[in-house]
Amino acid sequence: MSFLSNFFGGKKEIQVKGEDNQSVAQQEFISLATHQLKTPLAAIKWTLKMFIDGDAGELNPEQKMLLTKSYENNEMVIRLIDQMMSADRLRAGFKLALADTDIVALAQHEVDDILPVAQKKNIHIEVTTDKAGVPHILIDPERIKLVIQNLLENAIKYTFQNGAIYVDISKKDSHIVISVRDNGIGIPRDVQKDIFKKFFRADNAKKVESAGSGLGLFIAKSIVVGHSGDMWFESEENRGSTFFVSLPIR
Amino acid sequence: MANNILTGKKVMWVEDDLFLSSLISKKFSDQGCNLEFATTGQAALDALEKSTPDVLLLDVMLPGGVDGFEVLKQVKANPKLKNVPVILFSNLNQEEDIDKGMKLGASRFIIKATVALDDIIREVQEVVSVGK
Numbered sequence: 028m029s030f031l032s033n034f035f036g037g038k039k040e041i042q043v044k045g046e047d048n049q050s051v052a053q054q055e056f057i058s059l060a061t062h063q064l065k066t067p068l069a070a071i072k073w074t075l076k077m078f079i080d081g082d083a084g085e086l087n088p089e090q091k092m093l094l095t096k097s098y099e100n101n102e103m104v105i106r107l108i109d110q111m112m113s114a115d116r117l118r119a120g121f122k123l124a125l126a127d128t129d130i131v132a133l134a135q136h137e138v139d140d141i142l143p144v145a146q147k148k149n150i151h152i153e154v155t156t157d158k159a160g161v162p163h164i165l166i167d168p169e170r171i172k173l174v175i176q177n178l179l180e181n182a183i184k185y186t187f188q189n190g191a192i193y194v195d196i197s198k199k200d201s202h203i204v205i206s207v208r209d210n211g212i213g214i215p216r217d218v219q220k221d222i223f224k225k226f227f228r229a230d231n232a233k234k235v236e237s238a239g240s241g242l243g244l245f246i247a248k249s250i251v252v253g254h255s256g257d258m259w260f261e262s263e264e265n266r267g268s269t270f271f272v273s274l275p276i277r
Numbered sequence: 278m279a280n281n282i283l284t285g286k287k288v289m290w291v292e293d294d295l296f297l298s299s300l301i302s303k304k305f306s307d308q309g310c311n312l313e314f315a316t317t318g319q320a321a322l323d324a325l326e327k328s329t330p331d332v333l334l335l336d337v338m339l340p341g342g343v344d345g346f347e348v349l350k351q352v353k354a355n356p357k358l359k360n361v362p363v364i365l366f367s368n369l370n371q372e373e374d375i376d377k378g379m380k381l382g383a384s385r386f387i388i389k390a391t392v393a394l395d396d397i398i399r400e401v402q403e404v405v406s407v408g409k
Binding site for chain 2: 054058061062065066068069070072073074076077080082105109116122
């Protein structure tokens, strides 16, 4: 959490209304259910990591590979639970803790964080911004961080080896527009209308990576709309996609 | 045995899941800590009456009617214990729970399922070196 103090000043909160009035009891039930699911998963995570790190004795390569695969699958389940809970919480309404934020620094930080993942596929990531400078904006930095993370993760996931991703942050009239462009698999025209729906994944995406919740873009768009912003994309199958996030300057 | 900031430090770990405690125990003993365990909030408060740890690692969901938040509240209200850094652990990650923990004076709120044991060691090292 400490790095964010470099990005923002004072905070203020706003409440974003949800689609339905989820009762406190329902929210508590979902929170407890999430807790009960994640507790044994934490135990599995810690145990597998100890094996992989050699804390319980040396492993042969096959053992290490099998345990690493188990660890990765366990991580996927933990992530899926978190995403399902996030999606449910968004539906019920959520608070934004707005802070004056250097959005360029935030985006660069997320790119720096994910660079090792991109480098495994030899994918080049470039960040550009307005030469005249981009003003700070009032956003919930933790939530917008999730939006940028999601777009970068998708871009890397669905771009082939030696591909390229271009991130741009620019001022357009009264908004800041963040775009993430890749030269990956793209989205087939007939399913583009469904891309922001909960649990939706295009068939060509499933072929590249079979696991995935289909919740990432739903959550990202909900966060952006909660900021009174907008999110859209342009895409051509086998040519790549560009996702845009527009946030009001305030 | 690693000779680092945690060597010789007294760490109290309050957790009702004995298996998780056994995993943590191995990691912390590799750091040269003196690790003390409690499995309920009341047992933790009783132990804290007798000795003051250098850092308190506290699960939020504890059986027996005294949860981690209550232990934290009492620790921060006790002149003898109020400066002991407290790290809360949970798999609850509602913002309200995290806010509550931080407002009660926790130094950190860690979601167990999202961190590795080595990350916990690093957080504890940081908290002990800074003193909060």
